[in-house]
Amino acid sequence: MEVSRPQQTLAAPVRFEGVGIHLGQPARIEVLPAPVDSGRLFVSQGQEIPALHERVSSVERCTVLSAGEVSVSTVEHLLAACAGLQLDNLRILVDGPEVPILDGSAMPFVKAFLAAGVVCQERPARRHVLTRPLFVHDKNALVLALPATETQLEYSLHYQHPMITYQQVTHTSTPESFLSGLAPARTYAFMEEVEGLLERGLARGGDLSNALVIRSDGYTSALRFPDEPVRHKCLDLVALGSGSGS
Ligand SMILES: [Zn+2]
Incomplete structure (x- = not known):
């Protein structure tokens, strides 16, 4: 409890x-x-x-x-x-x-x-106590929430990409585990996505100091965790706990 x-x-x-x-x-x-x-x-x-x-x-x-x-x-x-x-x-x-x-x-x-x-x-x-299971889905994303005695998050990521196919992380909701396991994980984008984002007027302030860009053969900077992308997604999910994620 x-x-x-x-x-x-x-x-x-x-x-x-x-x-x-x-x-x-x-x-x-x-x-x-x-x-x-x-x-x-x-x-x-x-x-x-x-x-x-x-x-x-x-x-x-x-x-x-x-x-x-x-x-x-x-x-x-x-x-x-x-x-x-x-x-x-x-x-x-x-x-x-x-x-x-x-x-x-x-x-x-x-x-x-x-x-x-x-x-x-x-x-x-x-x-906030959940009294019954809840799930929401949109396109290829699904969130399932189950009642539990303590808050634990699991995030699974699936891509058809040479650098990432499947990553999964489990996060126990304490400040210590947030600090060591999620907080350092950076936002990311795929190289082929970046041009499209710029055309749509997005990511104009993006550069290699504030995002991890994933190429077909590697990353544009050293990873902070071997599974940094899924940890970043879980970080965005933590934000949901306060009312608001990318
Ligand atoms: Zn994010």
């Missing part, structure tokens, strides 16, 4: 600055501590956008949250870091249309959050 834990927030504000991977524009955010029960809240152009499933307006290549005319793109790696470290209450000020991609993983967020400090708050965290 999972032990009930207190809600948590940051001990001090943290800033991130970089480029948005899809639009290629400068991206700045500031993550501030927030009171109990306030949840994770994005603020852009004066508009508050709670990080909740009902605010997801697009999941094409990245997760976009919207309220009215205002949107924030590529929230998933930041939200995975928040969920992975069990940071429940945060106010995230966004300057620009996207969250900075940094190195394409959740690690820069995690390191900065840990450096700032994680503090407990005076109320217990809310627990």
Whole structure:
């Protein structure tokens, strides 16, 4: 049985600055501590956008949250870091249309959050309990959720590609396993996909420092894990725990 834990927030504000991977524009955010029960809240152009499933307006290549005319793109790696470290209450000020991609993983967020400090708050965290099996599927993707006494994620990846055919990872939902097993895994794309993304106006801020590109005969940079792609997919799945994945 999972032990009930207190809600948590940051001990001090943290800033991130970089480029948005899809639009290629400068991206700045500031993550501030927030009171109990306030949840994770994005603020852009004066508009508050709670990080909740009902605010997801697009999941094409990245997760976009919207309220009215205002949107924030590529929230998933930041939200995975928040969920992975069990940071429940945060106010995230966004300057620009996207969250900075940094190195394409959740690690820069995690390191900065840990450096700032994680503090407990005076109320217990809310627990979501599944009472029956659920599944959703779309095209060739399927998510199956089963009731359990503790949260464990399993991700299986299938491609018809010379470098990846099948990868599978199992993740036990603790901050320690998130830190060592998922947070460093970078977002990835197949070389043959990259030109198509650029033609569609996506991945304009992508380069070899913030994404792993998979060629037919290898990778464009050294792998952080032998099975880094499936670990990144599982990282995106962790973000779902907070309301929002690519
Ligand atoms: Zn991702």
